[in-house]
Amino acid sequence: MGVPKKFFAIFGVAAGILLYLANSAEYKLPTAENRFSGYPADATPYTAAVVYLVSVMPGTRNPDQLLQSIPRMEKNIPWRYRWPIVLLHAGMYDAVDNQLDFLSRLRDSANAQNLAPEATEDLLRRVEFVATHHELPEGIPADGVVDGPIWNGEWPAYHHMCAFFSYKIFNHPRIRDLTYYLRLDDDSYVREPACFDPFEYMHVNNKSYAFRDSPPDMGWVTEGMWPFVSNYAQRHPEVERTLERNGFEWPPNRLWPQRFGEGVNFPSYETNFDLVKVPRFRTPQMTEFLHELASDPKRFYWYRWGDAPVRFAEVNMFLDVAKEVHRMCEIPYAHKDRPFEDCECVPLSG
Numbered sequence: 001m002g003v004p005k006k007f008f009a010i011f012g013v014a015a016g017i018l019l020y021l022a023n024s025a026e027y028k029l030p031t032a033e034n035r036f037s038g039y040p041a042d043a044t045p046y047t048a049a050v051v052y053l054v055s056v057m058p059g060t061r062n063p064d065q066l067l068q069s070i071p072r073m074e075k076n077i078p079w080r081y082r083w084p085i086v087l088l089h090a091g092m093y094d095a096v097d098n099q100l101d102f103l104s105r106l107r108d109s110a111n112a113q114n115l116a117p118e119a120t121e122d123l124l125r126r127v128e129f130v131a132t133h134h135e136l137p138e139g140i141p142a143d144g145v146v147d148g149p150i151w152n153g154e155w156p157a158y159h160h161m162c163a164f165f166s167y168k169i170f171n172h173p174r175i176r177d178l179t180y181y182l183r184l185d186d187d188s189y190v191r192e193p194a195c196f197d198p199f200e201y202m203h204v205n206n207k208s209y210a211f212r213d214s215p216p217d218m219g220w221v222t223e224g225m226w227p228f229v230s231n232y233a234q235r236h237p238e239v240e241r242t243l244e245r246n247g248f249e250w251p252p253n254r255l256w257p258q259r260f261g262e263g264v265n266f267p268s269y270e271t272n273f274d275l276v277k278v279p280r281f282r283t284p285q286m287t288e289f290l291h292e293l294a295s296d297p298k299r300f301y302w303y304r305w306g307d308a309p310v311r312f313a314e315v316n317m318f319l320d321v322a323k324e325v326h327r328m329c330e331i332p333y334a335h336k337d338r339p340f341e342d343c344e345c346v347p348l349s350g
């Protein structure tokens, strides 16, 4: 009668082993069918992705901070839809084993941050490894650092990064058809629960750009940017009008071509949090400007222009700042462990 105790004992041990195996098993990549890369067309009113640039040069880069940032972003934002998390890498995740290892560690990190097991598995399915290589442009020698660029730290990785986010990203095959992307850096994180989904905020309020903070960038790394923007505006009266309407402020002596703006800080949007409505950065007018920006690679590779002041210029030259731009201080955010100043978060209605 009944089942012998011995059976329970064996069963118990076996179950224990299985549970142990399940928890410690290497992560397996989802099959093509249950891998998530976006909603079918028309299933959502817009498309979006969270984007991290995880490596710029060949070789590996320590993912420890990224492994912290992703689960914090996932759990602290009340996502209306679940979007892909696109990791742009320069080859370090070409090997499937490296992807599996990363996902396995991400699962551990998500568990450690108390993400529910189903939420964790769902998160892992949405991670996409997208190889993106960065070449030195024509005219910039591989040993360009011996020419003594304005700033040669992390040459040329940092310079690649600035050029990429300033203009190349808007034409990246994984990005260009999205409605929105939110760029975060691996040392960016959402500190505490936010009261709305940033993409949903953009959609509901018809915004085109959101930033988290706007400090000026130093004059010595924006050399030539004032005259560049000024000349462009002079040749494009609609840009001049937009800048004026946006209250864009010039340094003194704008019409005195020599040394205009020299050493003067350029305003910027701090792009470690960069929320972009992509079509607004793909208009013919913006595209024409981006071509001109790219036409002299020394801007990025010698003068070390950053994507933060460039983003400020783009937004102020082509967008209606009062209507289209939002300082998203509602999202409790930190960069490099520096908490940003927050503001009250009012939930979206409807």
Ligand SMILES: *[C@@H]1O[C@H](CO)[C@@H](O)[C@H](O)[C@H]1NC(C)=O
Pocket: 206, 208, 280, 324
């Ligand atoms: C939404 O913003 C765009 C500019 O990005 C503007 O052209 C459009 O008229 C706005 N739509 C509404 C309904 O306000």
